[in-house]
Each structure stands twice: as C-alpha cells, then as structure tokens.
Amino acid sequence: MTEPDWVDHVVWWQVYPLGFVGAYPADPPPPPGEHRLRRIVDWLDYAIELGASGLALGPVFASRTHGYDTTDHYRIDPRLGEDGDFDHLVAEARDRGLRILLDGVFNHVGTDFPRYRDAAAGGDSAWFRRRGGDFATFEGHGDLIALDHRSAEVVDYTVDVMSHWLGRGADGWRLDAAYAVPDSFWAGVLPRVRERHPQAWFVGEVIHGDYPARVRDSGFDSVTQYELWKAIWSSLNDGNFHELDWALTRHDEFLDTFVPMTFVGNHDVTRIASQLTDPTHVEHALVLLMTVGGTPSVYAGDEVAYRGVKEERFGGDDAVRPEFGSPFEGVGEHGHQVFRSHQHLIGLRRRNPWLHTARTTPLRVTNRGYVYTTRHGDDALVVALNIDDDAMPVSLAEFGLARAEVVAGSGAPPAQVVADTVVPAHGWLILAPR
Template sequence: MGGMSFAEHAIIWHVYPLGALGAPIRPEAPAPVTHRLPNLIGWLDYVVELGCNALMLGPVFESVSHGYDTLDFYRIDPRLGTEEDMDALLEAANQRGIGVLFDGVFNHVSSSSKYLDLTTGASFEGHDILAELDHTNPAVVDLVVDVMNHWLDRGIAGWRLDAVYAIAPEFWEKVLPEVRRKHPHAWIVGEMIHGDYSDYVKSSGIDSVTEYELWKAIWSSIKERNFFELEWTLSRHNEFLDTFVPQTFIGNHDVTRIATRIGQSNAILAAAILFTVGGTPSIYYGDEQGFTGLKEDNVFGDDAIRPPLPAEFSPLGTWIENIYKALIALRRQHPWLYQAHTEVLEIANEAMTYKSVGLGGEELTVHLDLEEVSVRILDGEKVLFQYSA
C-alpha cells in the first residue's frame, strides 16, 4: 500500500480547474495562453482555514474542451497557464502543507491527439472525440509510468485515475510498481462508479477508489426518507475498510450538487455522515458554501456543476462554511475515524443512530433525524456537534 500517511490525514478540497477558473470549455479555436492558475493560489489560505490539507484538481493537461480529451500529458492546458504557473501553485500548496492530486486521464485521449498510434481505434462510451488507449500495448504502460513519475517528480502527492473501471487491473499491475519504486508515498485513487471495489484494489495495487455506493446511499436515504438503505451500504462500507480505505464524497464534478438534490439543511446531515464514517473525505468546491447546480444530459450539462469561483464567496454561505469547519475540526480531533467501522444502534425510516468505532476501540455516536432535520454527534454523554434546521 502506498500513500498511507498522506491519505490517513487527508481532507480534500476538490476543484475542477477549467470551470472554477472561468476558462472557455468549448473554445472555437485553440485558446491563447491565459494565466488563470495564479488565481487558484489565492484560494489556498481558504483551503487551510477550512481545515483541508489536500487539493484534488480535475484535468490540467492540454486538451480540446472539457479536459478529458487530452492532447498532451506533459503540457499544462494553455487556458490555465504555463508550467511555471503550475510550479508556483505546487510550491505555494506545499508551503502550506497541502498535497496536490492530479487527474490522470489514462483510459482515453482526444481523437485528434498525437497519441493516436497508441489507441485501439475504439471510441470511449460512444464519444467519438475520445479514443481509447490500448492498455495491452507496452508503449502505453511506458507512457503512463513516465507521465505519473514526471508530475510526481514535480511535486504532486498522488493521482486520481479517471475511468479506472474501464481499464483492466492488470494494466496497473505493470504500471504502479514502476511508479512506487520512485515514489513509494504517492497516493493513487481510482474512479470506480460500479464494480467490485475490493477486488479491483487487490488486483490492481491502487490505494483507494471513489466510493460511489456510499455517495448514492447518503443522498438517496435522506431524499427517500429511508435510512435502511444507508444501513445496508454502511455494512458494505465496513467490509471495504477491511481491504482498503475508500475515498468518500457527497459531491464531485460529475454529479448534481448535494444541496440541489436534498436541500441545504439536509445537505448538512449528509456532510455530518461524510465526516463521521471511515474514508478519505473530499469536499467539492462550493458545497461548503451551499452551492446548487443540476447536472443535465446534454452538451452543456456539466456547466452548472462546474461554475467559476467568485472573487469571494457571498456571506449567504457563511453559516454552512462554519458548520463544515466544525465537522472538519471534529474529524481532525478524531483522526482514527479514517478507518472507523460503523455500527447501527437504532434505526427507523426517518431516524438513525450509529456508532463509529476506531481500530483502538475509540467511539463516537451519531444521531440523525429527518423529521427534525437534526444531527448530534456525541462522545459518551458529551455533545461534540449539533445542528438542527
């Protein structure tokens, strides 16, 4: 297992840079170099004040449109800036103790990229602008090893592997030992929407996967007022924790905002669950301010969930930000929650009490009530956090 020490204390702020920095997502012509990355440096102190110590970036490499259609794995997207801008961001992040994770889009490339001779000729999930890399080709293994090491050498802390569910785990068995030889502490998390998480982790050698199952159960049990769904998923979650520690989230760049799905007050309950169960939690930028946004199924369908960061956040979100700070502080004070198992003590459709138990026997109790829209987190009789709408 690589990246243990990083993940153990990581609380991630997840940003989609092209959207957050206001870059044109569908430029009609190749965009001129525009220095947008320095604006992200301006947000690092905010990240630290929130209590986060990791920054997960969506795609930053030169691409045609949304970043997942890569043209060059070694070049920063000119819409974001230059290599020097990225070096400055990495240095500023590292100075503040923030580890930066890059998005490794190693399943497919732009069908107009220079990597076409390394592709299978098949398009990815019916998108003709995306050509699938041929993962059985040793040259693709070499390319991915080289790209991963190149940016780890430059100072990133690890990688999110895009669409890992579409790549045979055997590919990573070839790639990762070469990466870990140089960078034993790099943390590698794979995007898994469905599939056998534990089996993939074991056979590929990655450290973690994005736990979509838990994401779905958290919002869906609140929306449908059925905590039994969450109870079932938490028992699965406990099993995952025996093999690996999942990367947990209630929002990301591919899904409708949690506040849009279940409302801002209910979204606080979702956040309380996120920060009291095992995992390496991430916050999708703006969720901690109560951002709303609906993902739609069309060419502009992601725009609403990948908005530009404002010059500064509106004071309207401050109450939510303060709750997030309190939940993150609680997580920091109980670092054993990283590997905590959950035990459901009482459950009804609209109310649930569970206990989070650390490997050393540490305990916290969490009471959730959908009728009152309230949450209480206790250490024995002592109330550590409470919220009621």
C-alpha cells in the same frame, strides 16, 4: 493496504480548474499569457480556513475542451497557463502544508493527440484499440479515443507521465475512468511508479462493481465510493435510513481491504444542495462524510451550498463546474452557515484521525432516524441523525452507555455531559462516550 501514512490525515478540497478559472467553456478561450492557473493560488488560504489539507485538481493538461480529452500529458493546458504556473501553485500549496492530487486520463485521449493523428492518417496504430475497422472510443464519445492497454509502449508512457508530475511536486493521482481499464494494466504501471515515488497515493474512479477486487487486482490504494454517495442522498430524500445502514455495512467490509475515497459531491454529479429535497439535510450528509471511515473530499462550492444540476446533454456538466470569483462572493447567510458547519466538522475529523479507518455500528435504525457508533479501537463517537418533523429522544442507557459529552450538533447546547438528550426535528448530534 498500500496507502502512505499521510493519507490518514488528509481532507481534500476538490477543484475543477478549467471551470473554476473560467477557461472552459469560454469563447474565445483564454490565451496562455493570462496564467489563469495562478487564480487558484488566491484560494489556498480559503482552503486552509475551511480546514482542508489537500487540493484535488481536475485535469490541468493540454486538451481541446473539458480536459478529459488530453492532447499532451506533459504540457499544462495553454488555457490555464504553462509549467511555471503549475510550479508556482505547487510551491504555494507546499508553503501552506497542502497536498496536491492530479487527475490523470489514461483510458483514452483526444483526437488531437499526436499519435492518434498519425494513426488516423495511416500510420502506426499500435497504441489504440480497434473495434472492427474503426478506432474504439470511450462509451461512444467519438472525440475520446481508447488506448490499447495491452501495448507495452502505453504502459511505459503512463509510468513516465505519472512519475514526471510526481517528480514535479504532486502527491498522488486520481485515475479517471479507471473502471474502463483492465486491472492488469494498472498492476503493470503502479508498482513501477511506486518504486520512484513510494509516498504517492493512487485512487481509481470506479462507479460500481466489486470494489475490493478492483483494488486487489489493480494495485490502487483507493477507489471512489459511489455506493455510499448514492445511499447518503437517497436515504435522506426518501426517508429510508435502512438503505444507508446497508451501504455502511458494505462500507465497513471495504475498509477491511482498503480505505475508500468518500464524497457527497464532485465535478460529475448534481451538487448535494440541489440533490437533496430538503436543504436542511445538507448538514446530515456532511456529518456522515466526516464521521465514517474513508478519505473525504469536498467539492469546491459545496461548502457554501452552491447549487447546480448535472444534465445528460452536451454542456450538461457546466452548471456544476462554474467559474469562481472571490471567496464568499454571492453567498448568503445559509451559505455562510454551511461553511461554518464544514469548518467545525472538518476540524472534528482532523482532531480525530482515527476516523480514517473507523467502522460503524447501528444502534437504532428507523425510516427517519439513525443512531450509530463510529469506532476505532478505544476511540468512539455516537452520531444521531433525525430527518423527521418531530424531535427524537435519545437515552444513552438504551445503547449500553452511561453518559456522553455533546461535541457537535444542530442547535446543540454548549459542551456538556448528558445521559439523555433530544435531537431536534431535522437535526443531528455527535456525542463522545464518557
């Protein structure tokens, strides 16, 4: 594993800046003089109150629309502000002990990218892939022009961009659409960046496939754990914890090679509160996120049960990328309760950093009930999830344990040591063996 030591302790709070500050979609777009990137500073104390230790930013570089059609990797998007606004955000985050993760798009560029405009006008096109006589695009999107990753100049450019912003205070990079880029490209880029910034962390966006092979061949520290994301909400909706158990078996195998970036929501998917058919199961998803191995990320708004459905159409991401006003604005009692649950479980996670590389072992698996241990060395917790309409009795002797302390749970009694307990209907418990 190549990840730096600080990653053991990080819990990311992910923000999609263009949507968060109301810069996209917006008609007319805000001018640079509004310095909207600084609005995120107003939320840093909220992130600390939540328990986060890192701020994972979506695209902040100059683009035409949603940020993933970059036109200048060296310039802050004018709709967000300018370099000074980025420096201010980094400084304020540093003062609070928050790490910064940037979102880099190096698979493709927007049609206003200067080198592409020159190439389209008949100039040098060595930076771009061709398909037949046309410029190749990303997944058929005509405004996203694919870079040629065999080009030494593209390699040098990517190394320089990544190093530039790490030098300006970032701690790492999420590499967008990394699954569409040859591993050999990253293998040529990342060692050179690490030479200058050995404490930087690199996570590739990978949807499916052989995660360990991608990490090995590319040199990533981590990849996005979409398999586990899908298994969490799907098993809760279908009442099929066997699916989750299989995914956690795979997850443990990944942990032998690298520590995945785990999540139950991000800027590209339907929000977990909308994805789940029973809103009481949002806490079950969160319990899983915070008690299994991984580097967890919480998508801004999920911690107060924001809703939003992603649709496959133009503008289909807008509902999951809304503008944010002030903390807790429009949040009802359910949202406040979900926030408190996040605080408690993130606190549990940060008090037990061994969970970063913990492996899980199933103790009881039924369609609607799941009990597992999560363990690293001598440290362990027992987690019991119940999504049934009836309470679920738990006898620790069944699992070879004598007693355990109840440390968290839905409707859990004050901390006590028990030999037998009951998980309420649609409830959960976390116990520490004694």
